[in-house]
Amino acid sequence: MDSRIKYPETHRNKCAACFRQFNKLEHLVEHMRISYHSVHEPTCGICGKHCRSFESLREHLIGPLPKHECRDIFANRGCKFCLKVLESPYSQRIHQERCQLSANTGLIGRFANLGIRDNLTIGKGPQVVALACKMAGGGSDGSLDLCARVCIIDERENILFHSYVKPPIPVTNYRYETTGIRPEYLRDAMTMRQVQRRIQDFLCNGEPVWKIRPKSGRARILVGHGLDHDLESLQVEYRSEMIRDTEKYPPLMKTSKLSNSLKYLTQAYLGYEIQTGMQDPYEDCVATMRLYMRLRSQAHKIEEYPLASDPQNKNNFASWRQRELEGMSPDQMLAISRSDYYCWCLDSI
Incomplete structure (x- = not known):
């Protein structure tokens, strides 16, 4: 039966x-x-x-x-x-x-242009941070992406770290129209190795990369858009379990399972425009952090x-x-x- x-x-x-x-x-x-x-x-x-x-x-x-x-x-x-x-x-x-946020980040973002800001500390501090880079061009045709500027913020959108970065190989295209980067900004900038060490130590927060635990550990959650590319350009290794990437997060992707641009995600889900002229990495950090905080609060x-x-x-x-x-x-x-x-x-x- x-x-x-x-x-x-x-x-x-x-x-x-x-x-x-x-x-x-x-x-x-x-x-x-x-x-x-x-x-x-x-x-x-x-x-x-x-x-x-x-x-x-x-x-x-x-x-x-x-x-x-x-x-x-x-x-x-x-x-x-x-x-x-x-x-x-x-x-x-x-x-x-x-629900509709505003892009009133310009003043703080402009402060970042004043030079290095370094508030990265090991130990106590924010558990979640957002990172964004801006790339200059290298190689004979200027098509090779070289990190020339980096910014990190906390959950309250405060700048923890900002620096221009001197790439390990010569810059052949500063891409000034979108990056706003000039040769003199990189002349006395922190080297790639210096920036890499500061960011790596800050993210791991005293834990070896291979011992990072997704829960109950000291390492920080890293938010961004296209973080694989940013971390590769910075030569920073980080555990995927601690990364929150708005480019690869399934609920934020297209119906075709392809990625949406950060510009589109910000306009569609936060209600304001970014990347309309010269692009500031602080602006990108704020957008990704806001997207993350909104989805985390579901x-x-x-x-x-x-x-x-x-x-x-x-x-x-x-x-x-x-x-x-x-x-x-x-x-x-x-x-x-x-x-x-x-x-x-x-x-x-």
Whole structure:
């Protein structure tokens, strides 16, 4: 006798997260096995649909082919920046005014141009910092990126470190139109080796790189956009578990799974423009830190083992459980599904 619970056929093969309908139950099980739906996915506050990224959610709400019921409600009560749905049009107006940030960073950013600012200390200090670099060009055609300016800020957007950097090889293109860097700025600047040592020691905060622990350690969380490129140019090694990169964070990527520019992310999610003329690394630091803080503050359901990679979850959708899984409802399958990426909300726990 088949002891499996029977569910209405119209809902039995429908994913409880993304609402995809499947012809066969085994296809739904396979979908759940590879989709990694979880409470950490961007979710429509109206119909409850899970989306892989905020761009997918934006398309669902206000894209060229939105879900009409959600579009109409969102038009009256939705925030176009964080995509939350508020209780009333009045609540929406108050919320969106606070959600839209301003680019009033110019004065502090200009102070950074005065020269070196070095408040990097080992021991106590900010646990989260943002870093950004500006590159000059090297090589015969000036296409080789050389770090010529670097900035680090804390969570309150205070500058901890700013310096021009003398690259190890000659600069052949200062890219002045976008970087504002002139030859005289680099003439007496800190060398690459000096900057590398200061930043490496500050990030590790007294811990060897190979002993850094993601939780309960002293090393600092590093925020930025395109940090692989920045760290490589600085010749700094750092553990990936401690990096929060807005270029590679799945909820901030395009529906096509390609990266968005920091300029776009700042305009779409914070509501102001950056990189409109000569670019200041302080401005980039502020944008990435604000994006990180906004996503870290998301109120997601707390799970004891939130990642699919946690050992306790390794058999949740094992093939030998196929018959058992086919006996579950879509909601039950969603309940045991876990995320395949580290949600930044977990940094606040």
